[in-house]
Every structure is written in structure tokens, then in C-alpha cells.
Amino acid sequence: MMLQQTTVAAVIPYFERWMKRFPSVQELAAADESEVLTFWQGLGYYRRARNLHASAKKIDGDWSGQFPQEYESLRALPGIGDYTAQAVRAFAFDQPVPVLDANVIRVVARLFDLRAPVDTATGLTKVRAKLEELLPAKGGYEFVSAMMELGALVCRSGRPDCLLCPLKELCAAQHPEKLPVKAPKAAIKERTELAAWVWDGRAVLLQQSATRRWVGMWRLPPLDGEPPAGPAAELTYSIVRERVTLRIHPRSKGDLSASAEQRKAFSLRDLESIAIPSPHRRAITKMIQNIVDHG
Numbered sequence: 001m002m003l004q005q006t007t008v009a010a011v012i013p014y015f016e017r018w019m020k021r022f023p024s025v026q027e028l029a030a031a032d033e034s035e036v037l038t039f040w041q042g043l044g045y046y047r048r049a050r051n052l053h054a055s056a057k058k059i060d061g062d063w064s065g066q067f068p069q070e071y072e073s074l075r076a077l078p079g080i081g082d083y084t085a086q087a088v089r090a091f092a093f094d095q096p097v098p099v100l101d102a103n104v105i106r107v108v109a110r111l112f113d114l115r116a117p118v119d120t121a122t123g124l125t126k127v128r129a130k131l132e133e134l135l136p137a138k139g140g141y142e143f144v145s146a147m148m149e150l151g152a153l154v155c156r157s158g159r160p161d162c163l164l165c166p167l168k169e170l171c172a173a174q175h176p177e178k179l180p181v182k183a184p185k186a187a188i189k190e191r192t193e194l195a196a197w198v199w200d201g202r203a204v205l206l207q208q209s210a211t212r213r214w215v216g217m218w219r220l221p222p223l224d225g226e227p228p229a230g231p232a233a234e235l236t237y238s239i240v241r242e243r244v245t246l247r248i249h250p251r252s253k254g255d256l257s258a259s260a261e262q263r264k265a266f267s268l269r270d271l272e273s274i275a276i277p278s279p280h281r282r283a284i285t286k287m288i289q290n291i292v293d294h295g
């Protein structure tokens with residue numbers, strides 16, 4: 001689940017720290033959500049952490065701690081979609097099932113010269129049907145690993161190394177570098193968010209988010225309108241199809257409009273043990289650095 005939307009290289013240190021603290025489903029199920037979020041901090045897309053936590057509770061409760069192995073049971077766990085369910089079945093339980101990651105999709109689209117866009121339901125259904133024709137009668141781990149490796153090392157995106165490919169006699173692709181076909185992407189939207197910096201010399205005021213994206217996490221209090229003076233700090237971050245500019249304005253507590261969300265001041269030491277969305281943690285670090293540099 002950490003690898004959904006995050007690269008292997010970025011995940012490794014988080015995974016190692018996570019597995020030290022939560023070495024079993026039971027340990028994770030028994031943990032507090034705030035601690036789970038703290039261990040996820042920096043990976044983004046916090047819904048994955050909440051889903052993993054909820055899945056651990058479900059496995060611990062409904063399945064007596066035994067990880068389910070069948071597709072439907074896995075799909076019933078929070079945050080487990082088609083890809084993750086099939087990957088767990090292939091890698092953890094060695095079942096011959098279609099695991100459709102980007103590398104496998106590219107290899108199959110080229111092998112069978114499939115021209116339908118693979119990021120549409122129709123295109124993906126065609127890829128899955130062709131992959132199912134190739135599955136071995138038993139064992140999934142080696143087959144899926146081999147397909148993924150072939151895609152990563154030989155049948156690479158853009159520039160396939162067909163001369164070295166063990167499947168070249170079977171491959172139907174006429175212009176493999178043009179495959180797989182993708183549907184045109186929606187444009188990235190630009191958006192600005194404003195947040196307040198309320199600092200009393202020892203502690204910074206944060207607000208506990210109730211919004212879906214960062215629910216339960218502590219962030220700088222949002223501001224409604226752009227104040228006349230420019231921001232004291234600014235940074236950008238990306239979320240699905242959006243590039244957000246976060247601007248931080250120094251304010252006093254009395255300037256803030258009323259909010260149903262809880263507000264609380266945290267010392268620098270306290271900030272280390274609470275869950276803060278990465279862009280807001282970066283903004284806090286910038287503002288503290290400004291204070292250190294300019295007093």
C-alpha cells in the first residue's frame with residue numbers, strides 16, 4: 001500500500017521504520033491513529049495509512065489475524081483495489097493471477113500489438129484478457145516478477161531493447177516505441193492556499209483538519225482572503241491534477257476567523273510527535289528558519 005503512488009526508492013526507509021514499529025497485523029491494529037499517521041508522515045496520501053490501519057483491524061477482528069487469500073475477501077479490505085489484491089495473491093501466496101502494473105501493461109500491449117488506450121476501461125480489459133492467456137497453471141510469484149523485470153529492464157518505456165528480448169520471436173509489435181497508447185491527459189490546475197503563522201516566541205498555533213484530505217492532522221490555520229502584505233514564506237506542492245502554491249502570512253490569534261476545527265499551540269519539541277501534512281511541515285520549517293536567520 002505504501003507503493004501505491006510512491007516509488008520504491010522513496011518507500012524503503014519508511015517501510016523499514018514502519019515494520020520496526022508495527023511488525024505484525026496485531027501491533028498495527030492496536031496502535032493509535034495519531035501514531036500511525038506520524039509514522040506515515042512524509043509519504044503523503046494519508047488515506048493509505050488510514051486504510052492500512054483499518055485493514056489491520058479488520059484482519060485482526062474478522063479474520064483472527066490470518067491474512068485472507070481470495071480476491072473478493074482482499075477487495076473487501078479498505079484501500080485494497082484490483083492491483084493490490086492481485087499483487088498480494090501473486091507475491092505473498094504464489095497464485096497465478098493477472099497483476100497489472102505499468103511494466104506488465106507495457107509488455108502485454110506490445111507483445112499483442114494492442115492499440116486501445118491502456119488507461120481506459122476498454123483498453124485495460126483487453127490487456128487483462130491477453131495476460132490471462134499467458135498465466136501459468138500454478139505459481140504466480142516467478143511469472144509476475146519476470147514480466148515486471150522484462151518491462152523494467154528490456155521492454156522499457158519509449159526505447160525497448162528488442163534485440164536482447166527473450167520474447168522477440170513471439171512479439172507482434174510493429175512500432176513498440178509507440179506503445180502503450182494513453183488517452184490524452186486533463187490539464188494540471190493551478191491553485192493558491194493561504195495559511196496563518198501565529199507564533200508567540202515559543203509555540204506555533206495549529207488547527208486540526210476535518211477535511212477529507214488531511215483529516216485528524218495538524219496544519220497551519222487556513223486564511224480566507226489574501227492579506228494586503230505579501231507572504232512571509234511560499235512553497236508549492238502537487239496533488240492529483242493540481243499544483244498548489246501555499247502562502248504563509250504572519251497573523252495574530254485575534255485575526256483568525258472562527259472555525260469549528262480545534263486550534264492548539266505547539267512547542268517546537270511537540271511538533272515532532274504530531275501528524276502534520278508534509279507541505280505544512282515544510283512551511284513551518286521555513287518560518288522557523290526565517291526567525292533563526294532574521295530574529
Ligand code: SF4
Pocket residue numbers: 107110111154155156160161162165166167168171172173176
Ligand atoms: S520484442 Fe521488443 S517490444 Fe516486444 S516484448 Fe520484447 S522488448 Fe518488448
